[in-house]
Amino acid sequence: xxxxxxxxxxxxxxxxxxxxxxxxxxxxxxxxxxxxxxxxxxxxxxxxxxxxxxxxxxxxxxxxxxxxxxxxxxxxxxxxxxxxxxxxxxxxxxxxxxxxxxxxxxxxxxxxxxxxxxxxxxxxxxxxxxxxxxxxxxxxxxxxxxxxxxxxxxxxxxxxxxxxxxxxxxxxxxxxxxxxxxxxxxxxxxxxxxxxxxxxxxxxxxxxxxxxxxxxxxxxxxxxxxxxxxxxxxxxxxxxxxxxxxxxxxxxxxxxxxxxxxxxxxxxxxxxxxxxxxxxxxxxxxxxxxxxxxxxxxxxxxxxxxxxxxxxxx
Amino acid sequence: xxxxxxxxxxxxxxxxxxxxxxxxxxxxxxxxxxxxxxxxxxxxxxxxxxxxxxxxxxxxxxxxxxxxxxxxxxxxxxxxxxxxxxxxxxxxxxxxxxxxxxxxxxxxxxxxxxxxxxxxxxxxxxxxxxxxxxxxxxxxxxxxxxxxxxxxxxxxxxxxxxxxxxxxxxxxxxxxxxxxxxxxxxxxxxxxxxxxxxxxxxxxxxxxxxxxxxxxxxxxxxxxxxxxxxxxxxxxxxxxxxxxxxxxxxxxxxxxxxxxxxxxxxxxxxxxxxxxxxxxxxxxxxxxxxxxxxxxxxxxxxxxxxxxxxxxxxxxxxxxxxxxxxxxxxxxxxxxxxxxxxxxxxxxxxxxxxxxxxxxxxxxxxxxxxxxxxxxxxxxxxxxxxxxxxxxxxxxxxxxxxxxxxxxxxxxxxxxxxxxxxxxxxxxxxxxxxxxxxxxxxxxxxxxxxxxxxxxxxxxxxxxxxxxxxxxxxxxxxxxxxxxxxxxxxxxxxxxxxxxxxxxxxxxxxxxxxxxxxxxxxxxxxxxxxxxxxxxxxxxxxxxx
Numbered sequence: 001x002x003x004x005x006x007x008x009x010x011x012x013x014x015x016x017x018x019x020x021x022x023x024x025x026x027x028x029x030x031x032x033x034x035x036x037x038x039x040x041x042x043x044x045x046x047x048x049x050x051x052x053x054x055x056x057x058x059x060x061x062x063x064x065x066x067x068x069x070x071x072x073x074x075x076x077x078x079x080x081x082x083x084x085x086x087x088x089x090x091x092x093x094x095x096x097x098x099x100x101x102x103x104x105x106x107x108x109x110x111x112x113x114x115x116x117x118x119x120x121x122x123x124x125x126x127x128x129x130x131x132x133x134x135x136x137x138x139x140x141x142x143x144x145x146x147x148x149x150x151x152x153x154x155x156x157x158x159x160x161x162x163x164x165x166x167x168x169x170x171x172x173x174x175x176x177x178x179x180x181x182x183x184x185x186x187x188x189x190x191x192x193x194x195x196x197x198x199x200x201x202x203x204x205x206x207x208x209x210x211x212x213x214x215x216x217x218x219x220x221x222x223x224x225x226x227x228x229x230x231x232x233x234x235x236x237x238x239x240x241x242x243x244x245x246x247x248x249x250x251x252x253x254x255x256x257x258x259x260x261x262x263x264x265x266x267x268x269x270x271x272x273x274x275x276x277x278x279x280x281x282x283x284x285x286x287x288x289x290x291x292x293x294x295x296x297x298x299x300x301x302x303x304x305x306x307x308x309x310x311x312x313x314x
Numbered sequence: 315x316x317x318x319x320x321x322x323x324x325x326x327x328x329x330x331x332x333x334x335x336x337x338x339x340x341x342x343x344x345x346x347x348x349x350x351x352x353x354x355x356x357x358x359x360x361x362x363x364x365x366x367x368x369x370x371x372x373x374x375x376x377x378x379x380x381x382x383x384x385x386x387x388x389x390x391x392x393x394x395x396x397x398x399x400x401x402x403x404x405x406x407x408x409x410x411x412x413x414x415x416x417x418x419x420x421x422x423x424x425x426x427x428x429x430x431x432x433x434x435x436x437x438x439x440x441x442x443x444x445x446x447x448x449x450x451x452x453x454x455x456x457x458x459x460x461x462x463x464x465x466x467x468x469x470x471x472x473x474x475x476x477x478x479x480x481x482x483x484x485x486x487x488x489x490x491x492x493x494x495x496x497x498x499x500x501x502x503x504x505x506x507x508x509x510x511x512x513x514x515x516x517x518x519x520x521x522x523x524x525x526x527x528x529x530x531x532x533x534x535x536x537x538x539x540x541x542x543x544x545x546x547x548x549x550x551x552x553x554x555x556x557x558x559x560x561x562x563x564x565x566x567x568x569x570x571x572x573x574x575x576x577x578x579x580x581x582x583x584x585x586x587x588x589x590x591x592x593x594x595x596x597x598x599x600x601x602x603x604x605x606x607x608x609x610x611x612x613x614x615x616x617x618x619x620x621x622x623x624x625x626x627x628x629x630x631x632x633x634x635x636x637x638x639x640x641x642x643x644x645x646x647x648x649x650x651x652x653x654x655x656x657x658x659x660x661x662x663x664x665x666x667x668x669x670x671x672x673x674x675x676x677x678x679x680x681x682x683x684x685x686x687x688x689x690x691x692x693x694x695x696x697x698x699x700x701x702x703x704x705x706x707x708x709x710x711x712x713x714x715x716x717x718x719x720x721x722x723x724x725x726x727x728x729x730x731x732x733x734x735x736x737x738x739x740x741x742x743x744x745x746x747x748x749x750x751x752x753x754x755x756x757x758x759x760x761x762x763x764x765x766x767x768x769x770x771x772x773x774x775x776x777x778x779x780x781x782x783x784x785x786x787x788x789x790x791x792x793x794x795x796x797x798x799x800x801x802x803x804x805x806x807x808x809x810x811x812x813x814x815x816x817x818x819x820x821x822x823x824x825x826x827x828x829x830x831x832x833x834x835x836x837x838x839x840x841x842x843x844x845x846x847x848x849x850x851x852x853x854x855x856x857x858x859x
Contacts, residue, residue: 032738037738042757045452045779048450050467050468084365084366149573152577157577161580161581170577171583262571262574262575264541264570
């Protein structure tokens with residue numbers, strides 16, 4: 001196991017280097033002038049434009065720019081945005097919001113999703129099953145920004161104005177602690193939650209018909225133990241894969257949810273930087289996201305071995 | 315045991331509550347000295363400013379909004395007439411519109427106690443004018459004598475550190491010599507590029523940008539919390555000759571989405587915003603009543619013509635006039651923009667001194683019959699086709715297509731639409747002669763002067779350095795502009811600028827289609843809220859209702 005982890009980590013280095021080079025090149029060759037992009041539609045004074053381009057070495061050849069950048073990265077310096085802020089500062093400000101939001105959303109979708117799926121699977125065709133099926137279908141078919149704005153208006157504005165209940169903030173306030181994350185996280189988790197519920201339901205129903213489950217029942221084990229120990233554990237493998245990939249995605253920021261609830265996380269920062277052609281900011285963040293993906297996929301792979309002892313990594 | 319802990323908690327809570335009331339009580343007593351019903355804090359909407367909060371490096375609205383609270387300029391603008399009125403300046407005088415003598419009032423200090431002197435202004439302007447500092451306001455100082463020595467161009471070193479045209483006479487007086495007379499110089503001075511700086515700035519400009527030390531009615535209350543908020547509190551030593559802040563503090567809450575800010579306003583989580591989302595336009599009036607403010611803003615939307623590169627199609631003023639008359643501005647502003655824009659009827663914006671209502675006369679009137687007549691008399695356009703280019707990233711598709719359909723219907727021409735990724739792309743394509751059709755164009759002012767709606771968009775120098783993308787040149791217009799610049803008084807200058815405006819109305823190098831309306835709203839918690847010509851909130855005058 002240890003050797004496997006080390007091998008995976010070593011493999012990650014070329015992936016990271018390749019990713020930064022690729023993204024840096026993509027941003028570099030995007031048409032348009034980043035200095036103009038910052039100024040909006042007014043033409044930037046020609047001299048001022050030259051001065052800013054010079055200050056940020058925008059006129060150097062591509063490889064020179066990349067070399068300067070990547071040698072900075074190895075010294076822990078992710079460079080500066082065109083607005084004069086250190087990229088490390090920007091990321092470290094935005095990242096905690098994204099991580100917290102992702103974790104709360106992840107917990108909601110994992111717990112509620114798996115529970116709903118298990119209950120539906122065990123009461124196949126009954127009212128509860130139908131309820132889960134219909135409600136998840138509804139959630140999947142409504143776009144996130146509709147759910148987001150609707151809940152914001154109902155729980156944030158109407159509840160406060162009409163009933164004096166000021167529990168769900170309209171926009172994100174750090175000071176509100178966990179409460180501030182509940183609504184955004186629920187909105188963010190809603191679609192995945194629906195998928196997790198449906199996936200769990202199908203997967204569990206299938207395993208319930210497997211030979212070893214029948215054997216376990218025949219052995220006279222308690223129903224609880226049959227489901228918890230034998231059926232669910234096996235049924236969870238596809239769900240863990242889904243959740244793992246989803247966690248990576250959640251960590252990459254949620255542009256729409258962040259925007260609706262005014263959380264200044266990674267998603268919004270990335271979207272804005274792409275629009276403004278802020279090369280260093282984009283590359284810095286994407287590098288970080290690649291690391292996150294590499295780590296979460298590694299964790300998921302390791303988790304397989306825990307769930308299914310037959311899987312070995314050596 | 316349990317009871318004991320509970321008691322402890324209650325005691326602690328009471329202590330905290332008492333401490334809290336004690337704090338607010340003490341601040342209240344100091345308030346009552348300052349003014350009658352002064353006090354309280356509010357939150358208002360803001361977008362994240364682009365740069366550090368340095369007046370000379372701020373050319374966008376969000377940073378400017380904060381600077382307006384933290385600094386006080388030589389002049390500010392009357393909220394009714396938009397004419398400049400003296401603020402930190404005691405007098406701003408000139409006999410020839412070239413050499414200006416500026417005297418300062420007593421009593422203004424920076425928030426760190428440093429006196430605001432002539433030097434505070436001169437040093438700040440020298441800093442802004444020096445290309446080594448690459449400040450965004452660099453172009454604003456180009457009118458001052460000696461600016462080319464401080465900004466000689468790329469790869470050259472400035473040959474001086476100070477503008478030749480700035481002279482400190484004494485603590486309270488300095489003179490400004492311009493390289494050429496400019497009768498509207500006074501109107502420029504309310505812009506944040508011309509704010510003063512304390513000596514503390516020059517020690518560490520970067521740190522200053524995070525927590526600026528100004529001379530305005532509010533001082534920073536802690537440093538800028540990026541993407542979260544900027545807090546300011548009342549500056550107690552602000553001179554009583556100026557408007558002292560009534561509120562104890564204001565929090566600029568940072569949003570990147572107007573819909574969310576508006577929902578926060580509806581829930582009274584913030585008390586004012588000067589930007590409303592389009593989605594709010596249909597209901598804001600019924601929800602906010604007279605706490606909804608709707609007034610002209612500095613933006614203009616035009617249809618531009620590549621006169622220089624495609625004279626065959628767009629070279630004739632009659633053709634441009636026909637196009638202008640075939641556009642139903644009323645319908646476009648009402649149905650597409652839900653009243654957030656109004657029909658344009660002058661090249662000069664309603665916001666600035668010198669605007670004449672209906673100045674464009676016929677040219678801005680919707681008259682399809684006459685338009686068609688004019689168009690036919692001028693022999694139409696080659697291939698009977700007009701091209702309309704727009705940038706697809708800013709919600710322009712709808713109105714450009716509406717214009718196109720009106721032209722099709724009223725002039726009987728073919729209209730093709732050409733979307734570009736960004737506005738800059740249109741300019742690139744025009745520059746490389748890849749595109750030679752008409753294009754969407756917009757302008758918003760840098761300082762509230764009639765001149766700012768003429769020279770930067772239509773003069774010869776603006777082909778290289780400004781927004782004259784069509785390459786329009788008219789010698790008479792140039793002459794009138796320079797005469798207006800040299801006028802001895804502001805009023806005389808105004809008349810000459812209006813004559814220059816008349817030349818544009820004859821020529822229609824661009825067609826003004828609409829001007830923007832700004833909309834703001836505030837909650838029941840506050841009163842006396844308003845916005846000014848630059849779109850700034852009048853936070854110093856706001857008080858709790």
